[in-house]
Amino acid sequence: MNFLLSPSTRRISQAAFAACLLMTSVALPASVRADDTDSRLRQLEGSVDTLNRAVFKGEKPPTPLSTTPAATDDYQASVESRISALENELRDLTGKVEKQEYETTQLKANFEKAMADINMRFNDAKAGATPAAGTAARQTGTLAPNDMGGDVPQDTTNPTSLTSPVEQPLDPNAPASQESPTVQKLGSVPVAPGGATIPPTGDDATTQYEAAFSLLKGGNFASAKSGFESFIAKNPKSPLVSNATYWLGESYYANGEFEKAARVFAESYKKYPKGPKVADSLLKMGMSLGASGKKKEGCVALKQLKKEFPSSDTVTLRRADQEIARFACQ
Structure with missing residues (x-):
């Protein structure tokens, strides 16, 4: 073509x-x-x-699919970006953990400081006591401060009943609640006529303990203190000693002797950390501290209770919340 x-x-x-x-x-x-x-x-x-x-x-990454310079550079940049993001997250979490550790350390330090301050104040008060006061102490059989160790401020406002997990403030001269865990365990103890029975001097530890508790229920706090102190001194290895120490503090508390009550509750908390009354002791220590005007120290003890015993008896925790609100704890 x-x-x-x-x-x-x-x-x-x-x-x-x-x-x-x-x-x-x-x-x-x-x-x-x-x-x-x-x-x-x-x-x-x-x-x-x-x-x-x-x-x-946690999988192990395989060798990059491409070995060309551009692909390798992009892969490395992606890895470095992700590592940088993870490092930032790790720093943030580390900071939060360190903050919590610091707050816990501060709470513990404040608690120990409050305990030391209570001890110092109680010892100073003892050193400056008048002869008449010393005579009265001997007549009621009160233990020397160093016999129990520790001290806690007192609550001068409206003392509550002898059992710590009560809901309403009661007359300090009223008998202990029948709902007390100790009462349930030991059974009902008849109140001595007139509340003036002297604790027995025999070796029957349970009988001696029940007699002192009977005095406490009857409102004879001075004799109850003497009875519990005698029981503790004579039966240091008895399984009832931790309870007796707590009720000794209640005897002081019900009698308006909040400084001494705080000291005994503090000793009960420190000396018997596995005892049945440890949470109640910490609660009443905080109440005693707040009642004596040391609300800041009382708040430390109450917060320690909620932190250390979050699963404790509901009534005890509810009472702690009430006291925290009453003391306007920060």
Whole structure:
């Protein structure tokens, strides 16, 4: 057919055919490059997913799918970015843990400071006691401060009943609640006529304990103190000693002697950490501290109760919340 075309027409046709060939040769590399870019993008997405699994699930990341310089650089940048984010999260969590540890340390330090202050004040009060006061103490059989150790401030406002987990303030001269855990354990103890019975001097520890408790229920607090002190001195290894120490504190508390009550409750808490009255001792120590005007120290003790015994008796915790609100603890 070429022989029918003029020379000029043949040249135009040849030029058009060459142009088509040139355009086809240029288009093919562009398509190849697009496919290569898409493949690299999929490889990077797979690398990021692999990194996430390695970070959050502990899987070992495989060797990168591509070893080209660009892919390696992108992969390294992604890893470094993720590591930086994890380091920031770790620093944030570390800061929170350190803050909690600091607050716990401060609470413990404040509690120990309050205990030391109570001891110092009680010892100072003892050193400055008048002869008449000393004589009265001997007549009631009160233990010397160092016999029990520790001290706690007193609550001069409306002393409560002898059992710590009570809901309403009671007359300090009223008998102990019949719902006391100790009363339930030992059974009902008849109140001595007139509350003036002297504790027995025999060796029967249970009888001596019940007699002292009977005095306490009858409102004869001075004789009850003497009875519990005698019991503790004569039966130091009795399983009832921890309870007797607590009720000795209640005898002081009901009699309005809050400084001494605080000291005994503090000793009960420190000396018998596994005893049945440890949470109640901490509660009454806080109440005694607040009642004596040392509300700050009382708040420390009450907060320690909620922190150390979060699963304690519901009534005890509810009473602690009431006292915290009454003392306006921060």
